[in-house]
Amino acid sequence: GDSVTQMEGPVTLSEEAFLTINCTYTATGYPSLFWYVQYPGEGLQLLLKATKADDKGSNKGFEATYRKETTSFHLEKGSVQVSDSAVYFCALPSLIQGAQKLVFGQGTRLTINP
Amino acid sequence: DVKVTQSSRYLVKRTGEKVFLECVQDMDHENMFWYRQDPGLGLRLIYFSYDVKMKEKGDIPEGYSVSREKKERFSLILESASTNQTSMYLCATVLPNTEAFFGQGTRLTVV
Numbered sequence: 001g002d003s004v005t006q007m008e009g010p011v012t013l014s015e016e017a018f019l020t021i022n023c024t025y026t027a028t029g030y031p032s033l034f035w036y037v038q039y040p041g042e043g044l045q046l047l048l049k050a051t052k053a054d055d056k057g058s059n060k061g062f063e064a065t066y067r068k069e070t071t072s073f074h075l076e077k078g079s080v081q082v083s084d085s086a087v088y089f090c091a092l093p094s095l096i097q098g099a100q101k102l103v104f105g106q107g108t109r110l111t112i113n114p
Numbered sequence: 115d116v117k118v119t120q121s122s123r124y125l126v127k128r129t130g131e132k133v134f135l136e137c138v139q140d141m142d143h144e145n146m147f148w149y150r151q152d153p154g155l156g157l158r159l160i161y162f163s164y165d166v167k168m169k170e171k172g173d174i175p176e177g178y179s180v181s182r183e184k185k186e187r188f189s190l191i192l193e194s195a196s197t198n199q200t201s202m203y204l205c206a207t208v209l210p211n212t213e214a215f216f217g218q219g220t221r222l223t224v225v
Contacts, residue, residue: 036214042218043216043217044157044204044216046214049213089157099145099162099164100208101147101159101162101172102208104157106154106155107151107156
């Protein structure tokens with residue numbers, strides 16, 4: 001079945017460091033791909049998305065490119081801030097029993113130190 | 115903007131109690147989901163529903179049931195709460211092949 005694999009965390013960086021969180025997927029066809037972010041004490045919210053191969057999603061300085069050759073959707077940011085501390089989830093939609101659900105990676109906890 | 119509201123942010127219940135977690139969405143979406151979130155395990159799907167009175171088991175349905183009497187409301191029921199059900203519970207609604215919208219989560223502690 002469809003699945004998502006994220007790099008294991010936790011990840012701890014200093015402010016202004018470069019961030020990469022790896023995400024690879026297994027899926028039938030070419031689904032949309034998503035990154036969600038969960039700030040402390042809150043639910044998940046969409047960070048960015050890409051709907052087809054070679055698309056780049058971007059938001060709040062974060063970017064991710066849909067690479068069908070490597071089945072990857074790695075999240076990057078050039079200069080992280082303390083406010084980026086959160087848990088990040090990679091996800092894709094999957095058709096199960098005629099209904100669409102989202103399949104999530106296990107999440108990567110990011111902590112940014114000042 | 116889509117709004118998904120969970121009835122409680124924090125709950126503390128005793129072992130053996132029947133627990134209801136309520137979720138309401140305001141966008142007339144058909145698909146609704148209940149996930150639980152545990153450290154190191156990510157989000158695991160408990161149940162989902164694609165229409166009123168319809169429900170499907172997810173990956174970890176044991177110990178849970180759901181109710182969808184109205185399109186906007188999807189309730190998760192713990193028939194007899196146990197300590198291993200202490201977790202963060204997240205409700206979501208999803209449009210086909212587009213993003214999911216989540217509630218703020220309910221942190222349940224069973225003592």
